[in-house]
Amino acid sequence: MRTQAPAPAYDGRSPFPHAQQRLGLHAGQVALTATIVIAPFIALGTGIWLAWGRGITLTDLLLAALFYIVTGLGVTVGFHRLLAHGSFTARPWLRVVLAVAGSMSLQGNLIDWVAAHRRHHTFTDRPGDPHSPHRYGNHPGGQVRGLAHAHLGWLFSSEPASATRYAPDLLRNDPAMLRISRAFPAWCAASLLLPFAAGWTISGTLYGGLTAFIWAGLVRVALLQHVTWSVNSLCHVIGERPYTTRRHDRSTDLWPLALLSFGESWHNGHHSRPDCARHGRAVGQIDPSAALIRLFERLGWATNVHWQAPDFLQHHRAVAGKHTLHIR
Incomplete structure (x- = not known):
């Protein structure tokens, strides 16, 4: 009986195994994702047309x-520092407020978001990473295709990160987060209707509500997304790498x-x-x-905050120094 040869170890340059494989996508998932991605761009065009010759009102901005x-x-x-990494412990009411606010970004329900992000850290820039820009290899053509995948294409993948594997703490031990996650459609609606209601109330006109819906609703969602x-995407290809990370991890600091x-x-x-609560590790x-988490800590709303050790900069500088472009 012939045994299957083990897969070769990833060398950091080659395309990921099965990267060229076409994925069978669920039609409903594709339609929903496409709507969330495309609708804000349509709104941007509509907003520019409405603002032509009038400008954008201060209320909308x-x-x-x-x-x-x-x-x-x-x-x-x-979503990120509290729920995905446990960088601090928040009071229950603050945990709920932050989870609801994150859900209103229209970036997916919080449990799926956390699961995908934890999977990213488990397999950073290696096979298994859901959105590595190095998926198709490090030659120029592969990098361009990989950037498109990392920025947007991965959202249409039929290989979602398993919440059971990557976010079991939220599934089993956090009923409040589970309820918020299941109510994701309602938070999406609120994220768009609240600007409309505020614009209508402040301006006193339906037109003011419509422009607020466009600029403070859909266009705001597009920019944040x-x-x-x-x-x-960009923060794994362009920028500086002053700190040591795991093998094949190409994460960068991108100041703009x-x-x-x-x-x-x-x-x-x-x-x-x-797990550090502060990502900007150097002075300046x-x-x-991190500043908001520091405020929460001083108010007593956040505890067990993981701040960097005083000697971090001396012990974690990358041996190779700084690099400004990582396409190889």
């Missing part, structure tokens, strides 16, 4: 900024995205110690998410 900050921090502080997806991502683009710092690296 302020509402867009408000909802961007609330939902963005819900993802970075709530693409900033988050850029951490998956730091403010828009609330500190998430200090991705190499994050991968060097995933702005990290609004």
